[in-house]
Amino acid sequence: MxxxxxxxxxxxxxxxxxxxxxxxxxxxxxxxxxxxxxxxxxxxxxxxxxxxxxxxxxxxxxxxxxxxxxxxxxxxxxxxxxxxxxxxxxxxxxxxxxxxxxxxxxxxxxxxxxxxxxxxxxxxxxxxxxxxxxxxxxxxxxxxxxxxxxxxxxxxxxxxxxxxxxxxxxxxxxxxxxxxxxxxxxxxxxxxxxxxxxxxxxxxxxxxxxxxxxxxxxxxxxxxxxxxxxxxxxxxxxxxxxxxxxxxxxxxxxxxxxxxxxxxxxxxxxxxxxxxxxxxxxxHNHHWWGIGPGAHSHVGGTRWWNVAHPDTYAASVAAGRLPVAGHETLDVGARVAERVLLGVRLADGFALDISPSVVRELIDDGLVQIVEWGDPPVVVLSRRGRSLADLVARRVIDATVLPVASLRP
Ligand SMILES: C[S@@+](CC[C@H](N)C(=O)[O-])C[C@H]1O[C@@H](n2cnc3c(N)ncnc32)[C@H](O)[C@@H]1O
Ligand code: SF4
Structure with a gap:
């Protein structure tokens, strides 16, 4: 990052x-x-x-x-x-x-x-x-x-x-x-x-x-x-x-x-x-522009956030300047981690592009259920997994081999 x-x-x-x-x-x-x-x-x-x-x-x-x-x-x-x-x-x-x-x-x-x-x-x-x-x-x-x-x-x-x-x-x-x-x-x-x-x-x-x-x-x-x-x-x-x-x-x-x-x-x-x-x-980690003091934005792996105070914000936009306080460009690893952390939260399921043995462990531990046995398989958190969503995300991130070729830096 x-x-x-x-x-x-x-x-x-x-x-x-x-x-x-x-x-x-x-x-x-x-x-x-x-x-x-x-x-x-x-x-x-x-x-x-x-x-x-x-x-x-x-x-x-x-x-x-x-x-x-x-x-x-x-x-x-x-x-x-x-x-x-x-x-x-x-x-x-x-x-x-x-x-x-x-x-x-x-x-x-x-x-x-x-x-x-x-x-x-x-x-x-x-x-x-x-x-x-x-x-x-x-x-x-x-x-x-x-x-x-x-x-x-x-x-x-x-x-x-x-x-x-x-x-x-x-x-x-x-x-x-x-x-x-x-x-x-x-x-x-x-x-x-x-x-x-x-x-x-x-x-x-x-x-x-x-x-x-x-x-x-x-x-x-x-x-x-x-x-x-x-x-x-x-x-x-x-x-x-x-x-x-x-x-x-x-x-x-x-x-x-x-x-x-x-x-x-x-x-x-x-x-x-x-x-x-x-x-x-x-x-889904799509794109949004946050308007207003302290608002956060994301476009294509670049994130930025506005100045927090309404006075500083008003002065900046009145001068024709984007009221940005800071920004970061996410590298491939950070983008994958974000996608997993957000994606696991969804009931529509998320694709597990990781080794089949780790998928099997997550199922055996009662944390996820299979939605579709595709390649990759699509899973959804079990009720137990929903209480431990961040832990599941961490295990998925740790098991992910970065798809360097498929993501722009
Ligand atoms: C920031 S508020 C904005 C909307 C409106 N002002 C309100 O209070 O309903 C959005 C939601 O975040 C929730 N929220 C804010 N701080 C929270 C906290 N520490 N823990 C859990 N929910 C929180 C609020 O209760 C509210 O439902
Ligand atoms: S302080 Fe304002 S934004 Fe925060 S929860 Fe209360 S009403 Fe909502």
């Missing part, structure tokens, strides 16, 4: 541009603002008090539109159609619906877009009302993802979420009434103090709200968060690994029984059409 200073990132390397055509391409727009910071969250997001009382939201849409123009220019003449746009955060709905729609309109003006363009907006359940949802739908948004996290007030309090237990249910109802077919709920399990009954109640409430997609993530104790400090001081217990595995297995059983099939380790959908195509693009 080659790490290069930001000053030299004025344009995409020719090797990356050579891979652009024909590979699905998405745009991620990071909106780095939240009304308050949840105690467990380490994302690049800012409250008004973090910004010294200044409200930087109003200038943000213009800055994002400028970066979209810079991105279009940097990709050259052969840019493929954009297949997905994902507004994430932070809290995208901290912006006015018209501002989000103006950013989407800039994507549509600068890039060719696929006829079935997927446009997702992440939202906190208490950050949208029916009017906002109507405006987003009318403006071309096709999918909403609400951060529900839990149906229990005590769990939401430990997470320092701002919304009440019923808010996510109301938000899904309003989203359906506004005409959204694709609505997702995010859940978190393993919060200190959460019981099996709490988790069951959260799953039940999520399913009763009738989304067509559910994500369930184990709580990660991120360094330098208020939650990490509470755990360090012994005020809250660290999530227990066995409990996390039990909660995951229970979620999979309950969601499957309700008609949601897993398609990625932490994601379940009612149908193939309900899958989040933007996230599928990440897991």
């Amino acid at each position: 080659t790490l290069l200073p930001a000053a030299r990132f004025e344009a995409l390397p020719r090797s990356a541009l050579a891979e652009v055509v024909g590979v699905p391409f998405g745009i991620y727009v990071h909106v780095p603002f939240c009304a308050s910071r949840c105690g467990y969250c380490a994302f690049n997001t800012y409250t008004t008090s973090d910004l010294g009382g200044r409200d930087l939201r109003r200038g943000y849409a213009e800055a994002a539109r400028r970066e979209i123009s810079l991105a279009r220019a940097a990709l050259g003449p052969d840019v493929p159609p954009v297949s997905t746009v994902f507004f994430g955060g932070g809290t995208p709905t901290a912006l006015e619906p018209a501002e989000l729609v103006s950013i989407l309109a800039a994507v549509q003006a600068e890039f060719p877009t696929a006829p079935d363009l997927e446009v997702t907006v992440e939202a906190n359940p208490d950050s949208v009302d029916r009017r906002a949802l109507d405006e987003l739908r009318a403006g071309g948004v096709t999918r909403l993802s609400f951060g529900m996290q839990s149906a229990r007030a005590a769990v939401l309090a430990v997470l320092e979420r701002s919304h009440t237990p019923g808010a996510a249910t109301r938000a899904v109802r309003d989203a359906h009434a506004a005409g959204f077919e694709h609505v997702s709920l995010d859940l978190i399990y393993g919060t200190p103090g959460e019981t099996d009954a709490d988790w069951q109640a959260s799953l039940d409430a999520a399913i009763a709200a009738d989304p067509d997609h559910v994500s369930a993530y184990a709580l990660t104790i991120e360094p330098r968060t208020r939650l990490a400090a509470q755990v360090r001081r012994g005020l809250l217990p660290e999530p227990d690994e066995d409990v996390l595995v039990r909660r995951y297995d229970h979620a999979d059983d309950v969601l499957a029984a309700a008609g949601y099939g897993w398609y990625e380790l932490s994601n379940w959908a009612r149908s193939a059409g309900a899958r989040c195509r933007h996230n599928v693009l990440y897991w």
Whole structure:
């Protein structure tokens, strides 16, 4: 892997541009603002008090539109159609619906877009009302993802979420009434103090709200968060690994029984059409441009990331410069490792281009199951393997003979 200073990132390397055509391409727009910071969250997001009382939201849409123009220019003449746009955060709905729609309109003006363009907006359940949802739908948004996290007030309090237990249910109802077919709920399990009954109640409430997609993530104790400090001081217990595995297995059983099939380790959908195509693009390691402070991008084995602070970001794009803080070019080994680490997570299976004896060992250890005995064989993680996905990926990477000839450096 080659790490290069930001000053030299004025344009995409020719090797990356050579891979652009024909590979699905998405745009991620990071909106780095939240009304308050949840105690467990380490994302690049800012409250008004973090910004010294200044409200930087109003200038943000213009800055994002400028970066979209810079991105279009940097990709050259052969840019493929954009297949997905994902507004994430932070809290995208901290912006006015018209501002989000103006950013989407800039994507549509600068890039060719696929006829079935997927446009997702992440939202906190208490950050949208029916009017906002109507405006987003009318403006071309096709999918909403609400951060529900839990149906229990005590769990939401430990997470320092701002919304009440019923808010996510109301938000899904309003989203359906506004005409959204694709609505997702995010859940978190393993919060200190959460019981099996709490988790069951959260799953039940999520399913009763009738989304067509559910994500369930184990709580990660991120360094330098208020939650990490509470755990360090012994005020809250660290999530227990066995409990996390039990909660995951229970979620999979309950969601499957309700008609949601897993398609990625932490994601379940009612149908193939309900899958989040933007996230599928990440897991296939396709190409995306991340717009906004701190956003990450990948094109053809080159990865880069933007400056984190909204002020530095705005100054850079206003001066007509890509707001890049750093970049790296992955070598063949790193690219293979990435493909394996991401690919093993998918329920559609992944090709195991490794020695048959290692494939046999993974099967005998109960970690993978055969989908197709081709050459190479296609396998999928077993339920046990899903709890040990990184270990399986490591064994596959260690057994991979690098296909030097088939990958551009
Ligand atoms: C960064 S948030 C952005 C969307 C929105 N602000 C929200 O909170 O729903 C996206 C998802 O990441 C989850 N998340 C953030 N930090 C996490 C952590 N430490 N462990 C597990 N999930 C986390 C959030 O709970 C949320 O569902
Ligand atoms: S609302 Fe979402 S992005 Fe904002 S602090 Fe909470 S989890 Fe993080």
